[in-house]
Amino acid sequence: MAQDVKSGVSGSQSDSLFEPNILKRYSFDKVFAIATWVATFFGLTILAILLFDVFSDGLPRLSWSFLTSFPSRRPSAAGILSPLVGSIWLLVTVAMIAFPLGVGAGIFLEEYAKDNWFTQLIEINIANLAAVPSIIYGLLGLQIFVRWMEPITQGRSILTGALTLSLLILPVIIISTREALRAVPDSLRQAGFALGATRWQVISQQIFPLALPAILTGTILALSRAIGETASLITIGALTYIAFLPDLSPKGLQSPFTALPIQIFNWVSRPQEEFQINAAAGIIVLMMVLILMNSTAILLRNKFQSKR
Structure with a gap:
């Protein structure tokens, strides 16, 4: 019983010790995920603008x-x-x-x-x-x-x-x-x-x-x-x-x-x-x-x- 209490105390201490690092790592992962989404959306937006410009100019000429x-x-x-x-x-x-x-x-x-x-x-x-x-x-x-x-x-x-x-x-x-x-x-x-x-x-x-x-x-x-x-x-x-x-x-x-x-x-x-x-x-x-x-x-x- 005493060993279980000690292990529980040590477990809670280890969790409190590593919790800031885990939160920091997860927050960095979220920032990186948002940055990749922004980069992807920016590239797709530029591509869509270029395609719209090309098709709006070229489609009437196609025959x-x-x-x-x-x-x-x-x-x-x-x-x-x-x-x-x-x-x-x-x-x-x-x-x-x-x-x-x-x-x-x-x-x-x-x-x-x-x-x-x-x-x-x-x-x-x-x-x-x-x-x-x-x-x-x-x-x-x-x-x-x-x-x-x-x-x-x-x-x-x-x-x-x-x-x-x-x-x-x-x-x-x-x-x-x-x-x-x-x-x-x-x-x-x-x-x-x-x-x-x-x-x-x-x-x-x-x-x-x-x-x-x-x-x-x-x-x-x-x-x-x-x-x-x-x-x-x-x-x-x-x-x-x-x-x-x-x-x-x-x-x-x-x-x-x-x-x-x-x-x-x-x-x-x-x-x-x-x-x-x-x-x-x-x-x-x-x-x-x-x-x-x-x-x-x-x-x-x-x-x-x-x-x-």
Whole structure:
């Protein structure tokens, strides 16, 4: 009985000793939570204001003629046909180049490469390259693909832009692929090896199908970044005015090109208000393309997850 009284007294003393610290900590947590809510609300408010301004200016300009007309010096007759087709060409070509290279590199580094100083050096460089500004990739593409590989790429062409943007998003695809493979339990690998399967059979038939939804999501998000890049395309010399469409053949990859971000940048730099309205309409079209790509990522992820 006496021990219970002593323990009760000591417990009340400890509670009174730690109560100020607990109250102080909880009050700090409340302040931090309020600050994060304020920051979030401020960012969403600014975004809403920008979207309202863009849509109020650009929606009246959107029409079928705007989508099917070439750029023009007359703002009332200007359209985005060649930039839109150029962006689609870039998107398809970048996907064909970056997806197999990035996924293959991610599988090799995660499943095959041994942990030594060389692979650690590669991993550090990949992580650093993911944070390099896009204009640096533009300078690299200008030197390698425009100047050194001019007989192959024909200088400032769709192929040059696609190769430059592929370098830009390769680190992101490699990192997302490795993270998706790490999320698959090791027990599946051990079970496959125990049944006598080779490493490639385990990866191709068990690991890769389970990691594919996350890989596709990361790849499409990386492509979404590529389609909105401007600095790297300006650096390699993408044109701001093209009144023709590239050939729908392999030779079309060597044609000059423009893209939606380049055309929007060109219109924004004009002093006439009509070109500013055209730029707002172009921004809406670019946003619709990005939303379509992100929706595709969600649908593909849900489709492959349902097959598990």
